[in-house]
Amino acid sequence: MRSGFSLLCVAMTCLFMGTSTMANDSIQRIDQEKQPGSSTAVVVQSERLIHTGQIFPLAVADKAKGSVADQLASVMNQAKTSLAEVNAGAVVKLNLYVTSESVAAEAMKALPQYFPENQPAVSLVVTKLPSPTVDVAADFVSVVADKDQHVVARSSRMGELPSGSRIYVSGQAEQDMSLAVATRETLESLRKTLVFLGRSDADIVQLKAFIQPMQDWKIVQAEVDAFYAGQSEVPLILVEWKSGATVPIEIELIAAGGNPPADAPSMEYLTPPGMTTPTVYCRVCRINHPGTIYVSGLYSEHDRTKHPDTAVNGDLEVESVFAQLKDVLSKANSDFEHLAKATYYVSSDAASASLNKLRPGYYNPQRPPAASKAAVDSVGVPSLGLTMDMIAVPNTKP
Template sequence: MGTFLIPFLCLVHSFEGVPANAGEVLRLGYNSDEGRAAAIRVPAIDQIYTTQVSPDPGVIATEDQIQSAFDRLASLLQQSGSNSDSLLRLHICAESQEVVDRTRDFLRKKFGESNAPTVTYVVGDLPLPGRKIAIDAIAVRGKGGTDGKPHESGEDETRTLPTGPRVFISGQAEKGEFEEGVRGTMRSLFETLDFLGLSPSDIVQLKGFVQPIERAEEARSLMVECFEGSSAPPIVLVEWSSSLPIEIELVATAKGKEIRRGTWGEPLEFITPPGMTPSPVYSKLVYVEEPETILLSGLYGESATDASTQIHRIFESMKEFLSEAGSDLRHLVKATYYVSNDETSSQLNQIRPDYYDPARPPAASKAMVGGVGREGTGIAIDMIAVPNQSQP
């Protein structure tokens, strides 16, 4: 089985500043070697999405860069009425496997059973020169907190995903030279939002997979320009290997909006907008009304030498964790697949139909990257799901 096939510890923690009636966060499968939870079930409470945080300039040593990045993240959380104990997910971009290993050691010392977040790693070059680590996060929004002020780049440092309806839109990518590709992709995403009855101001976070990474800050500026004078949402940029300059995914709030939905009228809908072709392995977007959320850490299929076995082990692990959290493979809403070689990417395409209901696969992005954060493995999958309320 995968890394996290260990007995689950069901841990409940309430956060200072969070309203008493907000419910409790359930942390499952604490891994003491890595300072992370295998899964977290989040009740109906507001969540914060952050921008990508890098170490302060001039910090050189790896350990100092890790500390600096987490200090800057803590500052963002504080202005939102939260703290490090409120973290639900860390998405960590690292320059090398060595940086991943040192970050794991840092998290092991920092987090315990009651406050460990879920964690996903990806290895590659980073947007800012000289930086060895970059972090973005999801956290519980504290009572009285505010969204982060716009950064000098023109993007908000944090935004709130309020309790209520929300939308996960799969990565979209338009052809063209660099600027044309970025602008065209943003235009396509805005058209998808418009189809739903949403607007760019409803976006909570944008995540872009970009190449060459040396043009990441140019991509950020182009994305910000698309908001035409309004502040942009938090932006996360990850290096990928592709013939296209960028792929961009997003999460948006639909609270208080009249959404153009499918014919099901269910609290979880898998939608293909006009002009797009449905796929049995990923949905173009997923509309969610279920107020609770389940977050899974990045999963690896370890102790396997071939790609097929790695992937099957990941999905078997996923099924177990989802069951413990009160969900299943039919209630997945957003997947991120990091793959580091062509064989693993190809096998993932072949194997997903073995596990997904073709009528309701999750929204997803798949990125070819330099590494997935674990030696000897070619894939990491992280997942967002919602509870299956029909389960006892």
Template structure:
């Protein structure tokens, strides 16, 4: 095990940057009492031989999990990096309905940690956390709560969204990506202990290796047919890439209104009839189509082509877009997760977009990545101006032959006053 501490010039929200690297197992959390901002993620499984090995040997033989804190403002502003790690994708969990904001946040958090415990995880190994709240006031409660539960230096990348949720009386929904404490050699799933009509699986864990990101697939037919059509298209594309239903790790559903989520889940059950159903996450969106569904899957060895870390795929007959790719295959186990970035300053949507993309460029560079190595983007916008600003700025930065898989989602808020858009991203480092 070693601890890496880096300092860089302020970038966007960046006040300082601290990297925590667990090079010998990523398996247990750090003991309390470490200095703020430089907490160690220690492993009791570290061995003298591992500790004395060279850096290059450790990087090739052991898993790495880094939490890179880019602001003292709280858990919203962290970048996380994984290498050689299996990953857990959870379902969306909720707190008890009709409770106040604090009790709902506590309840949702308890359910999330229970799901992670099944997968031999704890909160120190969360890579990305997605927080959906029904109001900005509720989201503020969530932010304050999360600022206390993560130990300094071990905060994940967090994305905040304001949106109605699918269950009556529920105000907060959480889902996460995390690193488990045990290796696996195949995709494993855990059935939900308390099915809520929207999920039958608590989490899926995939072995260390590549992933496949599918852009959101909308359909303008009425529900439930729209959901059936979107799922059929995704599964047909997966099959063309030599992926099976068993490789699918998570579905993200954007639906309007959120109360129609149960209809969508019924179509998911039919699409996966006789097969394991992946965890599902729901967000209400505002769009002309009633539903859009995106997907993440494990990349099986038989689907790997060439040695490039990213492969960009558009199905036959689909005209490539310079701003998003239908499917991006990540052919490396090295991933960089960036949080939901918002502009440092209020202002017109185009100015906000410019500020966010400046931050993105700086953060990508700090992690050894660039605009040609983007795997998955999610753009949350609150109005037409914000949507247009995202459309206008992407061609200025993205390589037109290799843009990321993406979804652009109109929501009710991005969690910050006077901000109308946020962007989160998954990238890979440049090089093998």
């Protein structure tokens, strides 16, 4: 792992994002403070965006485990420093990776001190992390404050998603019992997808890998480094998932799509050669609309105590989350026909089965979002089995 944690003065964290200098008039934040420290959704128009790599707390000399507060402070301070170096402005999306539900609760409770205003959309998942001394990690999406500045050079720390078309590729997985071989072959498959789209490795902004077991993360990192040797390093996000032995890894990517033709549709749902065309997700979604909507991770609001039956709870959980999604999309001038990317984290068989059963009823089979579905230990909230992380575009003409 390239970073660990250090103790930081809490007073320094008050200087983090959310101040007036980070605000941006082109950003709309929906339902700020419904969950303190976050917005239910953030709408960005015609912006250059910075995606960071996964940031871990800095290591201390004795390699002891610091408190959750100190680890989160380290992550936030590093993000602040890195983003300031490239003149990045407001944070519009924050993705948290934590090792337990108790850590999740503590991290979420601390967010208002880092984002007293201009809160980002926030998603969270429980996962093992590369170091046993680390309980918190994060990646950030931020706007470029100066539209005239040079393109930010890609590195393991960050990549720029420029204005123009944006490409979201669903998780791809090549089967092999060897994690190294599966990683290498999946990266080759993703490269073929980019060629189909008229793009190249140079257009990659970020990779996200769902792997098992996390303790073998160095194998994945080594394969990624070797595959892109001689090129700029690629930001890599790691999440542990539960999968069959022959599918130890799935990788999704975000890439720059170039300037779209004047007559390009706002969204394109594409299938590379040799792949099937599913009806509940698409292989690739290319956004040509200038607007992007980041939706916070959604959780069911149904009363679980009134429904002891597991299957019924699963259905109600999915229905509640999609009802919330419909509401927030409406507030952002969007709908289910304009979803670009979905990440479904499931931690119960009931929620997973209900999602598979009910999801087709919400989507137009000609326009489903690119997606990854990952079985995980926990979605971060006790007794719930589903959270959804969504990206959409406005349904209005640009």
